[in-house]
Amino acid sequence: MILPQIKLPWAKTSELSANARLHWSKRYRKVKAQKAAADALARAARWHLVSIPDGAEVAVTVTICPPTRGSIPDDDNVISAQKGAFDALADVLKINDRRFRLQAPRRGERCRDGAIIINAEVA
Template sequence: MIRLPFPPAALSGHAKGHWRGKSSVTAKWRAWAKAAALAAKVTAPDQGDIVVRIRFVPPNRRGDRVNFGNRCKPIFDGIADALKVNDSRFVPLYEYAEPEAPGRLEIEVHAL
């Protein structure tokens, strides 16, 4: 299982500001996700769909659960980098837990 901190609103598609300011945050999260996937020794099948189950444990009740998935794009990219696959094979499944500070993501990767 991959565990990461809860992603910030800055990764949301609705985040305001210049793209350059957002790109450093995006790159950091992509690198964290790749490192976490490598550390967890996640594997993927050579072909077919790959299920990526994400359990959101938000730090509080603020935020819009509909947008939580948007924050995960750099995380998907980092996991794909670690697996050396195209993230178009990913089938994301989202679960939402009750808030628990400081918040986290719990991610499982497996064949469909």
């Protein structure tokens, strides 16, 4: 079963990647906002109505569309900066995020504000 595509807002990797050294309270606020945005977008795409069978995995393909300005961060930092969003998507699907199987990230075209495009399929 293929889930509807979700287009997440760009997260500043300098603030949310595993390499970031942000004060815990500032990081918490940013991750909380990221989770709220991902939750709202997933519910708008009706992911909350999908029933994932026990033991099934969700293959997730991430397309990275960096902002038009600035340097392009490496794929690892972009994926780690999306941890809060992945947690929210797992919560909407009512599964543990361990069941996500991330495919190799793809590079999309640069867009004005940047975006992370999520395509998921229940395997």
